[in-house]
Amino acid sequence: xxxxxxxxxxxxxxxxxxSYFVFTFGKNDKGDVAVLIIxxxxxxxxxxxxxIEYTIKNGDNYNVLKIHDGxxxxxxxxxxxxxxxxxxxxxxxxxxxxCLPHKVIxxxxxxxxxxxxxxxx
Amino acid sequence: xxxxxKTAYYGIFAGLAIIMGWVEMMIPIPIPxxxxxxxxxxxxxxxxxxxxxxxxxxxxxIIRIIISGLLFSGFxxxxxxxxxxxxxxxxxxxxxxxFKFNIYSVSILGGICHNIGQIVVASLVVKTNLSIYMPIxxxxxxxxxxxxxxxxxxxxxxxxx
Numbered sequence: 266x267x268x269x270x271x272x273x274x275x276x277x278x279x280x281x282x283x284s285y286f287v288f289t290f291g292k293n294d295k296g297d298v299a300v301l302i303i304x305x306x307x308x309x310x311x312x313x314x315x316x317i318e319y320t321i322k323n324g325d326n327y328n329v330l331k332i333h334d335g336x337x338x339x340x341x342x343x344x345x346x347x348x349x350x351x352x353x354x355x356x357x358x359x360x361x362x363x364c365l366p367h368k369v370i371x372x373x374x375x376x377x378x379x380x381x382x383x384x385x386x
Numbered sequence: 387x388x389x390x391x392k393t394a395y396y397g398i399f400a401g402l403a404i405i406m407g408w409v410e411m412m413i414p415i416p417i418p419x420x421x422x423x424x425x426x427x428x429x430x431x432x433x434x435x436x437x438x439x440x441x442x443x444x445x446x447x448i449i450r451i452i453i454s455g456l457l458f459s460g461f462x463x464x465x466x467x468x469x470x471x472x473x474x475x476x477x478x479x480x481x482x483x484x485f486k487f488n489i490y491s492v493s494i495l496g497g498i499c500h501n502i503g504q505i506v507v508a509s510l511v512v513k514t515n516l517s518i519y520m521p522i523x524x525x526x527x528x529x530x531x532x533x534x535x536x537x538x539x540x541x542x543x544x545x546x547x
Contacts, residue, residue, distance in 0.1 A: 270491040277494065277528055285521035305513025351418035359518060365420050366462065368512050 296358040296373035299337040301330070304368045313337065313356060313373070326367045337362065337371055396442060403430035403450040404457075411458065419519050420508050422526045423470075425497055425534055427454075431475070432493050432538040437545065440479050447471050462511070466504045473503035489542075490535035497531025498524055 301309040303323050311317060313335050321328045328349055329341040338354035339362050349364035355373055362371045387395070406426040415422055427450055435443035451471055455464030474496040481487045481495045501523040509516045 267488060269485070270488050273487060273491050274494065274528070277498065277524065281521055281524040281528065284524060288518050288521055302512075302514060348418045348420060353418075361514075361516075361518065363420055363508075363512065363516070365508055365511065370512055370514050372514075 294358050294375065295335070295356055296360070297376045298374055299330070299332060299355075300372045300374055302370040302372060311337070321367075321369055323367050323369060328364055328367060328369055330371060337373065339364070339371065342367070392438075395438070396446060399430055399434050399438075400446045400449045400453075403427045403446055404453050406430055407450060407454045408458065417522065417526060419522055419526075420505065420516070422501065422523065423504070423530070425500055425530050428474070428493065428496060428500065428534050429538050429541070431471075432478070432489065432496065432534060433542055433545075435478065435482065435492075436489060436538070436542055440483070444475055447475055465511075466507050469507040470500040470503035473506075474498075474500035489539050490532060493535030493538060494528050494531030497534060498527030501527045 295313075297313055299311045299313060300307055301311070301321060303321070309319075311319065311330070311332055313332060316333045317331075318340075319330045319332075321330055327341075327343055328339050331338050331340045336354040336356045339349040339352070342349050342364060344364050344366040346366065349362055349367075349369070352362045355362055355371070358373055358375050360373045363369070404427075406429060410424050410426045413424060415424065430450075431443050431447045434446050448471075451464065451467045455461070455467065459467065477499040478492050478496040481492045487495070502520075505516050505519055505523055
């Protein structure tokens with residue numbers, strides 16, 4: 266191991282840690298709504314306080330979104346990689362569940378954010 | 387090396403890279419984040435880079451992506467791998483030839499850039515900013531890249547004899 270390689274690896278780990286703090290900053294608050302985004306378009310909003318099971322249909326594909334105990338979770342899908350099903354349930358601001366093959370995203374937001382958005386719009 | 391020998395070696399390497407990609411699909415990854423990958427095929431690309439040179443490694447990498455795209459992953463998988471591979475290959479060549487980093491660092495940078503390339507394409511596909519995954523992609527890139535560097539280095543020690 267040469268010195269420059271060690272420096273590089275430390276720098277990379279440092280960048281990773283810094284980026285972790287940057288990207289998670291202010292995102293530890295619980296969100297209020299789960300926003301469903303299909304192909305970049307917001308299509309639906311679900312309050313996290315109501316338990317619900319909803320089948321997201323996008324063409325022939327489906328993902329089943331379940332909201333329970335204040336968490337949003339994808340419990341079933343017919344996508345090939347099943348990443349969306351394996352991802353943990355989410356309830357914090359900015360957290361996302363993504364199904365790439367179906368271009369489906371479920372994102373947690375708080376009601377405050379929406380107010381800011383409306384003002385900005 | 388004679389040109390017929392070269393052809394045979396390139397074929398073996400390309401074949402190995404394709405098999406590695408296939409083996410990787412059998413291994414479940416505990417982190418369900420789009421873009422996180424073991425990158426086993428990169429072992430072969432890194433080895434080719436040090437054993438034959440950059441041009442050959444690039445050729446092997448592209449052949450692997452096209453064939454495994456045709457065989458397994460389909461067009462969207464092809465796009466993701468292509469973006470990841472081109473970005474990681476460019477960065478690896480720069481790290482190796484200009485900055486003279488060792489094989490481990492080259493492979494770590496390759497791993498990180500592979501993940502970043504994939505998440506950039508993913509962001510474009512779903513038209514949403516996925517940069518929230520950046521930290522986890524960098525960290526997983528460092529870990530898998532280091533592993534791949536160690537494997538490639540050990541294999542190279544054996545085939546050089």
